[in-house]
Amino acid sequence: MCYAIPARVIKIEERFATVEYFGQKRKVLKDLLDFDIGDYVYVQAGMAIRKIPHLQAQSILKTWKVLFSKLKNQDESLINKSYSGLRLSKPYDAIIKKIDEKRRLSVTDYLYLLNGVSSDEGKFSQQLANRIRNKYIDNSCCIHGIIEISNYCVRDCLYCGIRKSNKKLKRYRLKLNQILEAVDYAVNSRGFKVLVLQAGEDAYYTKARVLEIIRKIRQKYAVLIFLSLGERSESDYQAFFDAGVRGALLRFESANPKIYSALRPEKKLEDRLKLIKSLKNIGYLVATGFLVGLPNETDTDILNNIKLTKKLKPEMYSFGPLIPHLDTPLASLKKIRLAKMLRVISLARIIDKKSRILVTTATETLAKPAKEKALSAGANSLMINVTPIDFRRLYDIYPNRRSRNIKVETQIARSLKLLYRLGRAPTDIGAQ
Numbered sequence: 001m002c003y004a005i006p007a008r009v010i011k012i013e014e015r016f017a018t019v020e021y022f023g024q025k026r027k028v029l030k031d032l033l034d035f036d037i038g039d040y041v042y043v044q045a046g047m048a049i050r051k052i053p054h055l056q057a058q059s060i061l062k063t064w065k066v067l068f069s070k071l072k073n074q075d076e077s078l079i080n081k082s083y084s085g086l087r088l089s090k091p092y093d094a095i096i097k098k099i100d101e102k103r104r105l106s107v108t109d110y111l112y113l114l115n116g117v118s119s120d121e122g123k124f125s126q127q128l129a130n131r132i133r134n135k136y137i138d139n140s141c142c143i144h145g146i147i148e149i150s151n152y153c154v155r156d157c158l159y160c161g162i163r164k165s166n167k168k169l170k171r172y173r174l175k176l177n178q179i180l181e182a183v184d185y186a187v188n189s190r191g192f193k194v195l196v197l198q199a200g201e202d203a204y205y206t207k208a209r210v211l212e213i214i215r216k217i218r219q220k221y222a223v224l225i226f227l228s229l230g231e232r233s234e235s236d237y238q239a240f241f242d243a244g245v246r247g248a249l250l251r252f253e254s255a256n257p258k259i260y261s262a263l264r265p266e267k268k269l270e271d272r273l274k275l276i277k278s279l280k281n282i283g284y285l286v287a288t289g290f291l292v293g294l295p296n297e298t299d300t301d302i303l304n305n306i307k308l309t310k311k312l313k314p315e316m317y318s319f320g321p322l323i324p325h326l327d328t329p330l331a332s333l334k335k336i337r338l339a340k341m342l343r344v345i346s347l348a349r350i351i352d353k354k355s356r357i358l359v360t361t362a363t364e365t366l367a368k369p370a371k372e373k374a375l376s377a378g379a380n381s382l383m384i385n386v387t388p389i390d391f392r393r394l395y396d397i398y399p400n401r402r403s404r405n406i407k408v409e410t411q412i413a414r415s416l417k418l419l420y421r422l423g424r425a426p427t428d429i430g431a432q
């Protein structure tokens with residue numbers, strides 16, 4: 001719901017415009033909206049999406065100005081706190097020195113950060129990652145909404161609870177008017193500016209049906225749409241882009257082709273990566289990432305997952321722990337611990353300093369204070385589930401998903417409370 005801050009347009013070029021907030025300038029894409037110099041606009045993910053009347057913009061800015069500097073101070077004070085008292089070994093110190101001096105780390109160094117660290121060193125890495133986040137991309141934290149429109153799936157991924165072979169699961173598909181109602185509520189009543197529409201790979205959603213949904217949303221709502229509908233042809237994705245979709249969420253799941261094929265019957269990593277690259281070529285903002293804790297996965301695999309995500313230059317990192325589902329072949333797998341997940345998050349931040357890293361619901365599901373810990377270990381984005389509550393428990397990709405029973409208002413109130421406590425601004429102003 002990102003309380004985007006109204007930005008004033010100060011310059012217009014062909015495809016771009018320059019906008020300004022509190023004296024900071026940003027370049028934004030202007031192809032989704034018509035506007036003039038002097039107008040106020042909301043910007044999401046580098047795109048102007050909605051005009052705001054002058055008076056309203058000025059009053060929002062006035063309120064924001066005070067809160068904004070308060071949050072920045074709070075973030076600063078947390079960043080500068082609590083470094084002392086941690087016991088660090090010599091080899092760890094040597095790695096930290098390399099990071100401080102911006103020297104290249106070796107694979108051994110990275111693996112040490114993933115697996116060799118003591119609990120104190122793990123904490124130190126989290127704080128370091130938090131400082132890097134503050135230094136390179138400041139204190140903004142996006143909050144996107146997600147609507148799970150269908151749990152039908154033609155795939156049989158071994159880890160996933162909505163795989164086609166799970167005959168125990170009751171399937172659902174939201175009707176167009178139910179989707180529009182959910183969008184209306186999210187955008188008009190709750191102020192979301194980015195919404196992800198997610199489903200299994202559901203053959204019902206032909207290109208024409210998806211286009212109809214997109215057009216209806218675009219007719220009425222100034223919202224940035226992300227699609228998370230799995231693998232589809234490049235021409236489908238091109239058509240969705242032409243209809244105004246600008247984001248796609250598609251994880252590559254694992255950078256190890258053997259692990260990938262073992263878990264996704266009949267599927268090849270190569271094809272998935274080709275698709276992700278085509279999405280980028282079309283112009284999509286791509287959120288991508290991987291699962292942590294897959295069978296036969298090593299720490300080198302995890303490191304390669306982070307490196308591959310970086311190489312794909314994503315709009316957002318989306319990775320989370322595999323949470324074994326009882327009605328899948330991976331039922332008896334052990335899930336990873338939160339401490340490990342935090343190491344992965346902080347390493348991702350150390351490796352890709354300016355990135356946007358999402359605290360995924362699966363990470364939140366691992367343990368209760370996970371959201372706060374992840375945000376304090378380098379993460380800087382949240383997702384709120386705005387699927388109508390009766391359907392949420394049926395989108396059962398893994399068990400006991402956090403927030404599946406919690407009303408949207410409550411999820412928002414809790415997230416805002418947490419962000420304010422941590423000194424994070426629920427906006428979309430990345431540093432540039």
Ligand code: 5AD
Nearest residue numbers: 159160161251321322323362397398
């Ligand atoms: N645990 C955690 N994440 C899962 N996903 C699928 N099954 C599980 C599970 N059991 C993730 C996949 C997919 C995303 C939509 O959900 O990474 O890309």
